Amino acid sequence: MTSSALEPAAPITDWEGFAFDTRQVHAGEYPDRNTGLRVPPIALSAGYVFEDFDDQVERFAGTPARPGGAFPGDAAATPGAIYSRQGNPTNAVAEERLASLEGGTVAVAVSSGQAAISSALFALAQHGDRIVSTASIYGGTRILFGRSFQRFGIDVDYVWDADDDAEWERAIHPNTQAIYAETIPNPRNDVTDLRRIAEVAARHRLPLVVDNTVGTPALIRPFEHGADIVVHSTTKFLTGHGAAVGGAIVDGGRFDWEAAERAGRSYPLITAAPRPGLGSMLDRFGAGAYARAVREAVVNDIGPALSPFNGFLLHQGMETLSLRMERHVDSSLAIAAWLEAQPEVDSVDYAGLPAHPLHGIAQRDYGGRTGSVFGVTVRGGIEGARAFVNGLRVFSRMTGIGDTRSMVIHPLTSTHASFAPEISERLGIGPGLLRLSVGLESADDLIRDLRAGLDRVAAR
Secondary structure (H helix, E strand, O other), X not given: OOHHHHOOOOOOOOOOOOOHHHHHHXXXXXXXXXXXXXXXXXXXXOEOOOOOHHHHHHHHHOOEOOOOOOOOOOOOOOEOOOEOOOOOHHHHHHHHHHXXXXXXXXXXXXXXXXXXXHHHHHOOOOOOOEEEEEOOOOHHHHHHHHHHHHHOOOEEEEXXXXXXXXXXXXXXXXXXXXXXXXXXXXXXXXXXXXXXXXHHHHHOOOOEEEEXXXXXXXXXXXXXXXXOEEEEEOOOOOOOOOOOOOEEEEEOOOXXXXXXXXXXXXXXXXXXXXXXXXXXXXXXXXXXXXXXXXXXXHHHHHOOOOOHHHHHHHHHHXXXXXXXXXXXXXXXXXXXXXHHOOOOEEEEEOXXXXXXXXXXXXXXXXXXXXXXXXXXXXXXXXXXXXXXXXXXXXXXXXXXXOOOOOEEEOHHHOOOOOOOHHHHHHHOOOOOEEEEEOOOOOHHHHHHHHHHHHHHHHHO
């Protein structure tokens, strides 16, 4: 027997080609060289030591690092670490894992979902530019667009009917820089036809940015449907336990930035040289150029860095993503079908139900399994909603979604409270609508709890 036959096999560092369930456990991890820790540790360090003068020069220029990469698990071509505002070895595990699960090239972890949306779009648009968004999106995102983006001089135009070419043509201007959408809009589960929107984006040479917080890559991977950039509030299903706030941006690596500029779009953070003698992000980073622009020119400048402790909780949470999502969705399908049959319920907004008008898209793109965040409208308007919510004991009365715990909230008086009445009405946010986020408790226990709430509605 040769000595090589007795040597242990080298650990796997490239998990491409492995199944989703394997990659959610292993992608991005690395063996700790100092202690042999199995779980990558929390790296509580603000900065990183340069090997010598030239190493410092190379890192600030963003040129390839010396062998060993920026972090213990990185490839040698990764630019070296400078400061934890740009990146951290703990967060790098979560970033590589999420990029693998989504099928992207590079991910950038940030401090919250709102930071992810803002950073993703600030890398594409500046003062005087516009963004087009589908109308049905999370209320907090609409507030972000209508308040902060407007103050920064970036206007957002909304498309209400994604099947209407004329509406898209009216909404897209010469200074439009991106299209934004959600896979499963919150709170009404009115799933988006990403393929249709991707066709519009491609025709106009615009990057399509998709929020996949509610869908997660366990249910749908937007890059496979034509998206160019994916954002997440990792606070929700990816982390999964409601204990850590975070966000992430994933670069699909396939958008043709040069063709977009030839068509009249402008993306200077990606295609222009930042200083004489240094190539553009596109020249230096190719398929990861957009992500590098987000990291260096937005996250580094504005500073929404993710805490490494929260990054640790994120990559730990992703290890069980597919298992948790299976339970979330199984319970949601059962609960939505049960609610649909109750006399105190006016309607259930769950695209996985056969009667839902978007069930065809739900079947085609999700196999009918459209997450665990959906709306239910109870009889009696706001007073019916009050009676229902006050009758619940297992569902937590709180904001948030994607937790192990089930939650309920009244959108019209919370997430959509600042909206003009005509906008809320057009979005379907009525006085009797409640948003449910179904957790991991027993579905039978949750149904009993919902029945107790509906009994209060019936007793009014």
